[in-house]
Amino acid sequence: MRSTMGAEALAAEVARIAGLASGRVLAGEPLAPRTSYRIGGLADIFAVARSREELAGLVRAARTLGMEWRILGRGTNLLVADRGVRGLVIANRAEGAELVREPGGCCGARADSGALLGQLAMRACRAGLGGLEFAVEIPGSVGGAVAGNAGAFGGAMADVVTEAEVLNAKGDVVTLPSSELAFAYRTSRFRTARGRDEIVLRARMRLQPTKAADLLARAAANRETRQRSQPWGRCAGSVFRNPGRAEGAGEARSAGYYIEQAGLKGHAVGRARISPVHANFIMNDGGATAAEVYTLVSLAKERVRERFGVELQLEIQLWGDFEP
């Protein structure tokens, strides 16, 4: 799907962004290869930020030009529309990360928001720093994980993040303590009206000295559980939040339970399929369109609402226009 902008207008916008910020800026870049779903159309304008400074500079430039912008981490929690997205998509490749052992005995990690969370978690396990073993198999960036309060096996980013360096809506870089990040089940300040225009530049995490062998064993056990209970392939992880936990009340039934009980496990539309392994995963069997995945999303919501009176909420983020 081509951009809706004419070639000349697009070239002018690219030049304007390139003139205001460093980093490579491209026109009409396909987003599908940059997402774990391998689905989606073009970004009108696409830039790669290789440092926190470039990341902040590109966002400031887009704001100056009044241009719509979005941050792309590793694209593992996203469904991009077949018609793509308008404005600027900034791929975050600010990847610095270090483990910290302070003289007072305080330990932790400091990572740029584009660093891979799973890699950092594995490094911490090997170094005998505990707290991130839940994240060893979570495939996204640190920034994406903070924004969505990613979690698994009873752990979540909220448990370890002590502060985040943030580019605020005014364009200033500020450090916010965890208490201001509004972490809750699979959400944070960055998904609220207050923080929607802010981005995570860097995060600091507190970790505990622990025997490396114990951490590695826990990480391996988590990996094994995941391999047994979840599908592997082109997907974006859990599609819906678990309703009991999202509402904080009632019986804690999982979204997968409701979808399965509604008879949809294994159901396919075109090349998209509700996983026969775990009904809260919608898979791209190869060549699926965003419209096909979205049809399954809508069907699951409708059937679960009709049958159980439960309103499923999306965990994945939708980018672009999904109206037929």
Ligand SMILES: Cc1cc2nc3c(=O)[nH]c(=O)nc-3n(C[C@H](O)[C@H](O)[C@H](O)COP(=O)(O)OP(=O)(O)OC[C@H]3O[C@@H](n4cnc5c(N)ncnc54)[C@H](O)[C@@H]3O)c2cc1C
């Ligand atoms: C196989 C598989 C398994 C998964 N397992 C889990 C799991 O166990 N637990 C879990 O929680 N998730 C899981 N996920 C989902 C996903 O990996 C996480 O949500 C991850 O944290 C998303 O990070 P990302 O960099 O890919 O974000 P992206 O998909 O690139 O972006 C997601 C959203 O976050 C925003 N964002 C990204 N970076 C920033 C930033 N720096 N500042 C502000 N906003 C930002 C984006 O704009 C977008 O709206 C899984 C996904 C897959 C494919």
